[in-house]
Amino acid sequence: MRPSKIQTSINLKLILICFLCLLLFLLVFKSNFTPFQENHPSPILETHVSNSTSTPAAEEQPPSRDCPSLPLTPTCTKTPPSLAQALVHYATLNITPQQTFSEISVSLRVLQKKAPCNFLVFGLGHDSLMWTALNHGGRTIFLEEDKSWIEQIKQKLPSLESYHVVYDSKVHQADELMEVGMGEECKVVVDPRFSKCKLSLKGFPNEVYDVEWDLIMVDAPTGYHDEAPGRMSAIYTAGLMARNREDGETDVFVHDVDRVVEDKFSKAFLCEGYFREQEGRIRHFTIPSHRTRSGRSFCP
Template sequence: MRSKTQLSCNLKLVIISLVFLFFFIMLFKSSTFSFSQPPTTTSNTNDLSIISSQETEKTTKLPDCPSLPLTPTCTKNPPSLASALIHYATTNITPQQTIKEISVSAKILQKKSPCNFLVFGLGHDSLMWTSLNYGGRTVFLEEDKSWIEQIQTKFPSLESHHVVYDTKVHQSDELMRSGMEQEDCKKVSDPRFSKCELAHKGFPSEVYDIEWDVIMVDAPTGYFEGAPGRMSAIYTAGLIARNRENGDTDVFVHDVDRKIEDKFSKAFLCEGYLVEQEGRIRHFNIPSHRARLGRPFCP
């Protein structure tokens, strides 16, 4: 009896020991797992928040820059402009007009171009006029046929026509008198059919058919008695301007420091149409007389 009781007590002790050992092992594993996890603290969370806010602040403080095209485009200079730049950069010959005089007509061309631009005279400034009227039509009327050939060889893109004048500088007083006295010289009509002695009838037909927006009278030659003079050029330019269907024409006369250019421009382009004068160039703005019938020849 004593041995059985002793055995029973020993068995209970073993079982209790095993249970205790099992709980001890489980407790040890739990502690080891918790120590292996990275500690999560409030300071770490705050640090992450600060870093995030700093990155956001950097992004929002970037300057506003204009967006650039993904594929940049390049626009070439017009051929006439490129030719003009090269020509005037490599020559010692300057245009007949000063920079202030050129600026008067350049201002009008800037406003009206591309337009129809008629120029009396083919000179060293012709390439410049064509460039200033880029996209429009610029036509030159020249008295010297050999000079036209020289210029066309150098600048074949310029459009020029040879014209012949049947007047002389020494006839200017007589032509002025007849122009002021003849009633036909105060009538607005196609110059080809005008009975006025001053009207030039020998220009190419397109000169009369086109409605010119700007006209420059810087020819023919007029500085000596046997030269053609600009009497008929000035009168015909004014008649062409008045004879357009509507709108107005800006007419420029150069060398108004000379007697003929001064008197004929005032008489037949009219002081009432005079806009401005700079140096030796005079600017007139002449409205259509066909658009409003009954206009006097000069206002």
């Protein structure tokens, strides 16, 4: 999620702002034009009922066609704080998030169907406020390996919920960990905290394990050179969390699949049978619960 170098694409910045403005418009439109008479009967209808004792014939007549079903004056609705903050943030930011418009659109389509929901993001970056705003009303948590980076982001965006985590594997260990992942102990669906698989991450805060995540985005750890923390365990653990939920399904997204580790590990542990689409460097999988049907294989 954190860019390796500053990018200044004005076009993408404008697109992000348009996304957030569209979301604001939809929220306000929905709020303003909810049928008024569900909770607040029309004053004209109330008058008709109260006078029914003096004019019995009126009971048999349908309400006047002129009777309004919507309020004459739209309800005043405030912009949700998370969305207002996001609009100001991206309008004044001169750094563009790493994901392209097309890549962001893949996750956005799912969020539009599921939000508000539980959204877990591996990585904390300039696009984090956008994800929180798009999941308005839901819970969005960010996991980040760089403590100093968390402090920088918190100073600017204190409302974001983020946690420091430690990854104990390096990119150069990918081949070794792929062999480990092929073992039977890594095919057992269980809470990651209790898994015997070496790939399973066990050091997250308890709330990360206790929540059933509707969306998981793997865009960290760093993973761009041999000595950097790799995404092998993050990808495996995301898949295990999805399989271990009580029921339903989890949409899992992996960014930077143009790199060897992200490509191979997403195919192996999120499974090509659960693959939905790829746009640019982002790959989307939909993984169902494995607890609702016994005997389901790790990959279809």
